[in-house]
Amino acid sequence: MTNARPPAVEIKRLAVVVSGGFTALEDITVNLPAGQITGFIGPSGAGKTTLIRAIVGRQRIARGRLTVLGQPAGSAKLRSRISYMTQAVSMYADLTTRQNLRYFAAMAGLTRPQLNDRVEAVLDIVGLKNQARQLAGTLSGGQKQRVSLAIALIGQPKLLVLDEPTVGLDPVLREDIWALFHRLSNAGATLIVSSHVMEEAARCDDLVLIRNGRLLAHDTPEALCRNNHAATVEQAFLKLVEEAK
C-alpha cells in the first residue's frame, strides 16, 4: 500500500537543549507517516520523552525544524488536533473517572449533548464503565493508566502522542489497548507511541530507534530485522548499538 498522505510529522536536523544546557536530542531527521502507528523505541534516558514533548509543543527546540500536521510544532491551530498522554499518569485523583473525562472533554471544546455521548463512549472504549463513579485516586494502577489514555482519546484527535501508554499493564489489557491503537489508525488517526519494551515494537507499523539523543534507525519492524539479520527488533537494536560504537 502506498501512502499518499503527506507525513504527519516532519523532523529535520532537530536539536533540543534542556535546562542545564544538556543536549537531549541532536541532529534528528525523520518523517513520520500519517495514519500509522510509529513506535519511539530506545532505552530510558534516550530522549524519547523529550522528542515527544517537542512534537506536542511543550519543549522549546534549539535548532532544526519540526512540522506537525503541516504546522510548526506548538502552534495554536494544532491544539485541537493533537492529544498528549504524559508518561506519568496525569488526572485529578480527587475527581471521579467520569468527572475527569467531562472536564477534559470541555477543555477539548466539546459541548453538550455531544460531550455526554463522547464521555460515555470513551468510558466504554477503555472499559471503565463500572469505575465511572469511582474517585480516580482509588483506582488500580492499570485503571489509572486507562483513565489517562481515555483523556487522550476524548477530543478525537488526528494525532495521538502517547508516552509509554502500556507501561505496567497486564498482558490481556495490553492486548486490548494495542487492538484499540490499530482500530484508531485504521480509522485514519496517526499514533506515536513510545516504549522501552522492545517486544512492543513489533506491533508498530513504523519504528524510530533512539539512543543517547540520536537517531539510530528508522524503518518498519520487518525491514529492521531483515537488514540486520535479526530475529527480533531487540536483536536488531543491539546490533545497531554495537555498530554505532
Add this chain to the structure above:
Amino acid sequence: MSPRKTLATARRVLQQLSHDHRTLALILLVPSVLLIIFKYAFQGEQTVFDQLAPMILGIFPLVIMFIVTSIATLRERTVGTLDRLLTMPIAKLDFLLGYALAFAILALAQASLASFVLLGLLNVSVAGGAGPVLICAILSGLLGMSLGLFMSAFASSEFQAVQFMPAVIFPQLLTCGLFVARDQMAKLLQWFANIMPLTYSVDALKQVTAHADWTATLTRDLAVVAGYTVAALIFGALTIRRRE
C-alpha cells in the same frame, strides 16, 4: 479565552474540593474557630478584642487561601495535568480565572461564616456594618488565592510550598499594624509595610470598624488589595509557559 472553559475549570476545582471534606471543613471553619479562641483569649480585655477581631478577617482568609491555592496549583504543575492542559485548546486565562472564580466562591462562603460569627455570635460592633466587612474578607481571600497561585511557580515540592506561607505572609503579618501601630515601627519597616498588600487588607477592616461611612481610605485600601490580586494573577500567568 472562553467563558465556558473558565466555568468548567471553576466547576472542576469545586468538584475536587467537594470530594475532600476535610479540606473543605478546614477552609470554611478555621477562621471562625480562631475568632472564637481569640475572644476567650482576650476575656478580660473586651475593648482590645473588639478592635482586633475584625482585622483578623483581613488576615485569615488570605493565609488559608494562600496555602490551599499554592498546593493545588503546585499539584497541577507536578502531576502532569497542567502539562496536558497546555497542549489543549484553552487559554491560560481560562485556567487562572477558573481557579479565581472557584476560590472566590469559597472565599465568599468562608467570609460569610466568619462575619456571622464575628458580628452575630461574638457581638462585635463594627461601625461600617456587615456588607463592607464581607467585601473586605472576600478580597482578602482572593488576594491570598492569587499570591498562592503566583508563589507556587517557585516551589518544586509541597514541602517548599508550605514554607512560603511563613516566608511570604509572616513578615507582612508582623508589620501590618495588628501587633504594633505602624507609626511606632522602625522607619525601614514602615516603608516595607507601606508596599505590602496585607497592610491594606488589615487597614481596610480598621476603616470599616471605626467608620460608619464608606471612607476614601477604605476605597484606596481595597483598590490596593484588588490591584495586588490582579498583578499576582498576571505574573502567575507569566510563570505558566507553554514551551519549556
